[in-house]
Amino acid sequence: xxxxxxxxxxxxxxxRGFARSxxxxxxxxxxxxxxNDLCDLLIKEKGLPISGINEKYKHLDIxxxxxxxxxxxICFPCRKEDLxxxxxxxxxxNIPFEFETAIVDFNREPLVxxxxxxxxxxxxxxxxxxxxxxxxxxxxxxxxxxxxxxxSNMKFLELIVLNRFSQEFIxxxxxxxxxxxxxxxxxSTKRSRRDVEQATVFETTEHxxxxxxxxxIQQAQFAVEMRTYCESRLHxxxxxxxxSIDVHGNIKNCPSMKESFGNICDTSIEQALQHxxxxxxxSIKKDDIEVxxxxxxxxMCSDCRAYLKKENNRCSQPEKCNYNxxxxxxxxxxxxxxxxxxxxxxxxGNYIPDLIKIKQINMDLWGG
Amino acid sequence: MLGEEADxxxxxxxxxxxxxxxxxxxxxxxxxxxxxxKIKLEAASSQVSIAVLPKHxxxxxxxxxxxxxxxxxxxxxxxxxxLGFPLADHNIRTFINWEWKVCSEYIIDCLSHKxxxxxxxxxxxxxxxxxxxxxKIGFKIPNTLVTEDVECLKSFIRTKACIIxxxxxxxxxxxxxxxxxxxxxxxxxxxxxxxYPSLLQTRIAKWIEIRVFVSYDKLYAMAIFSQNNTKTELxxxxxxxxxxxxxxxxxxxxxxxxxxxxxxxxANVDTGSIDFILSPEREYVFLEINPVGNIEMLSENxxxxxxxxxxxxxxxxxxx
Ligand code: SF4
Ligand code: SF4
Numbered sequence: 001x002x003x004x005x006x007x008x009x010x011x012x013x014x015x016r017g018f019a020r021s022x023x024x025x026x027x028x029x030x031x032x033x034x035x036n037d038l039c040d041l042l043i044k045e046k047g048l049p050i051s052g053i054n055e056k057y058k059h060l061d062i063x064x065x066x067x068x069x070x071x072x073x074i075c076f077p078c079r080k081e082d083l084x085x086x087x088x089x090x091x092x093x094n095i096p097f098e099f100e101t102a103i104v105d106f107n108r109e110p111l112v113x114x115x116x117x118x119x120x121x122x123x124x125x126x127x128x129x130x131x132x133x134x135x136x137x138x139x140x141x142x143x144x145x146x147x148x149x150x151x152s153n154m155k156f157l158e159l160i161v162l163n164r165f166s167q168e169f170i171x172x173x174x175x176x177x178x179x180x181x182x183x184x185x186x187x188s189t190k191r192s193r194r195d196v197e198q199a200t201v202f203e204t205t206e207h208x209x210x211x212x213x214x215x216x217i218q219q220a221q222f223a224v225e226m227r228t229y230c231e232s233r234l235h236x237x238x239x240x241x242x243x244s245i246d247v248h249g250n251i252k253n254c255p256s257m258k259e260s261f262g263n264i265c266d267t268s269i270e271q272a273l274q275h276x277x278x279x280x281x282x283s284i285k286k287d288d289i290e291v292x293x294x295x296x297x298x299x300m301c302s303d304c305r306a307y308l309k310k311e312n313n314r315c316s317q318p319e320k321c322n323y324n325x326x327x328x329x330x331x332x333x334x335x336x337x338x339x340x341x342x343x344x345x346x347x348x349g350n351y352i353p354d355l356i357k358i359k360q361i362n363m364d365l366w367g368g
Numbered sequence: 369m370l371g372e373e374a375d376x377x378x379x380x381x382x383x384x385x386x387x388x389x390x391x392x393x394x395x396x397x398x399x400x401x402x403x404x405x406k407i408k409l410e411a412a413s414s415q416v417s418i419a420v421l422p423k424h425x426x427x428x429x430x431x432x433x434x435x436x437x438x439x440x441x442x443x444x445x446x447x448x449x450x451l452g453f454p455l456a457d458h459n460i461r462t463f464i465n466w467e468w469k470v471c472s473e474y475i476i477d478c479l480s481h482k483x484x485x486x487x488x489x490x491x492x493x494x495x496x497x498x499x500x501x502x503x504k505i506g507f508k509i510p511n512t513l514v515t516e517d518v519e520c521l522k523s524f525i526r527t528k529a530c531i532i533x534x535x536x537x538x539x540x541x542x543x544x545x546x547x548x549x550x551x552x553x554x555x556x557x558x559x560x561x562x563x564y565p566s567l568l569q570t571r572i573a574k575w576i577e578i579r580v581f582v583s584y585d586k587l588y589a590m591a592i593f594s595q596n597n598t599k600t601e602l603x604x605x606x607x608x609x610x611x612x613x614x615x616x617x618x619x620x621x622x623x624x625x626x627x628x629x630x631x632x633x634x635a636n637v638d639t640g641s642i643d644f645i646l647s648p649e650r651e652y653v654f655l656e657i658n659p660v661g662n663i664e665m666l667s668e669n670x671x672x673x674x675x676x677x678x679x680x681x682x683x684x685x686x687x688x
Binding site (some may be wrong): 009010011013027028073084085086087089090092093094096122125175226230 | 386581614619620679
């Protein structure tokens with residue numbers, strides 16, 4: 001009846017990468033890098049007693065591995081007969097909505113199609129709406145947009161707009177429209193953050209002038225979290241449950257995607273949704289994406305489908321990623337080489353890693 | 369649907385119902401002010417209609433098909449100064465509260481006769497009675513003593529390590545800057561002054577804690593690993609934010625599931641959360657039940673989607 005075995009806490013999930021792996025702590029929203037041999041052991045040797053693992057993996061320092069796992073409460077010592085009491089995480093992701101996010105982009109004249117857009121979106125309960133203004137708007141135009149959207153079904157509003165308003169005006173808007181949760185003021189003279197009532201206001205010196213600036217893959221945006229993880233395992237981590245209307249009124253998965261499913265002026269969102277291609281984008285999973293499928297970050301990352309390394313492959317890696325999972329290096333880090341140096345693309349846009357070369361680079365980088 | 373304003377699980381149940389193109393919903397919160405339009409009783413029939421302020425929603429009880437009770441009650445402020453007596457007069461206040469209680473409980477009872485989820489009349493279960501019932505069902509319970517006699521208390525704490533905890537529900541109490549922290553505390557020496565009747569229990573050795581949420585025939589269990597954390601060793605509600613206790617899905621043995629259902633049936637409650645200690649000897653020690661206990665913690669940590677299932681249970685009933 002001794003605690004001869006171990007059990008992973010089900011909120012701690014190992015994610016295997018090519019050069020190294022990670023354990024995601026979905027409860028405490030954190031992660032640890034682990035070597036691949038430990039990751040493989042955790043996945044393969046479920047139910048084996050620790051002594052048996054010691055026996056089988058003589059070449060590894062099992063003791064220090066388990067010290068690390070127990071210390072960080074990734075695993076717990078467990079009796080054999082208790083192992084089955086701890087089921088794995090039930091991988092499910094559900095929302096009580098048709099969509100979770102809508103992106104609406106505006107150029108110069110936001111009011112032209114405003115009523116039509118809002119009345120279409122209003123047919124659905126959409127928790128988050130993100131509005132991006134790519135050109136300067138007047139105060140009264142800005143306010144009119146807010147009035148229209150605030151009457152709709154949505155819960156939260158995020159705004160990206162060129163900073164030409166007084167702080168007084170901004171504060172009065174935040175007060176009047178409590179649904180605003182995030183306001184990003186671009187083209188500002190300085191960078192700042194302040195919390196006003198329920199909202200956070202960011203000033204950034206960046207100029208955001210078109211949807212082309214979307215799609216960056218940055219470590220700062222990684223999210224280790226239960227819902228994100230489940231969604232990423234089951235669906236596309238960017239486009240799932242998203243609907244967008246670009247500056248011309250085209251209904252798309254996201255404004256940066258090429259395919260339009262009709263214009264809001266003469267097409268309903270419902271019609272657009274019925275197109276087979278619309279929801280097919282929602283189900284492209286990170287585990288199927290070239291290169292990403294070898295990356296230990298894949299279920300905390302997001303998956304841009306608009307800007308791809310190889311246009312002809314719908315499962316190509318996001319173009320704006322600067323990480324090379326074959327050698328575990330970010331661009332800018334010492335020893336980084338792009339993935340193109342670690343393999344080749346075939347004519348269907350599939351990435352073929354050059355294992356011998358990768359092994360050589362990793363030897364030089366990390367030793368034998 | 370009757371709940372509290374900040375009641376996230378009720379929000380979620382509502383969203384799932386709306387998404388299913390389900391029924392028209394009326395949400396009443398305990399914070400709302402209720403007005404009685406009429407409660408009209410006649411030999412052949414009766415009519416009950418109330419209004420909810422400030423939403424100015426009129427609710428005709430006849431028109432309701434289903435009633436969802438999460439927590440809270442129907443409330444009314446006491447605006448009157450009847451008979452010119454000041455409202456500060458204790459008996460006047462008590463009297464008016466009683467008057468309102470008759471109305472509000474009658475309304476809630478009318479609702480309860482409909483198809484429903486949850487039960488206002490069973491929102492609290494007597495802690496002592498439930499311990500006794502749990503023991504009868506076959507659960508182990510901590511040795512329990514209620515006393516205000518110092519000698520009795522002394523002999524109880526002499527033999528074993530003890531804890532002291534409230535008999536009733538925990539409510540926040542502030543006085544000036546002082547915040548009274550209620551919960552489970554260790555009891556090693558008898559108090560110096562005389563004391564109010566207090567609940568003492570022997571301290572149970574713990575492997576882990578088990579929180580079970582029951583919604584009719586459905587049962588959800590979660591393991592809480594609180595023993596590694598001195599702050600939460602006695603009471604996992606002393607949350608330690610920096611190193612939150614591990615809370616993971618747990619599969620109860622079939623026998624224990626059956627006992628939980630038997631307990632619920634005997635206690636005549638349909639929903640609620642039950643706390644157990646799982647001892648190093650793997651005994652399930654019953655601690656308490658809270659019929660209006662927290663759902664979110666289980667739902668979120670274990671990815672259970674309990675609120676979705678509740679909505680499905682409601683829809684099944686409405687459509688059957
Ligand atoms: S698919 Fe790419 S461009 Fe489109 S919203 Fe997602 S990250 Fe942005
Ligand atoms: S390779 Fe880049 S885009 Fe793909 S999962 Fe890793 S970090 Fe994200």
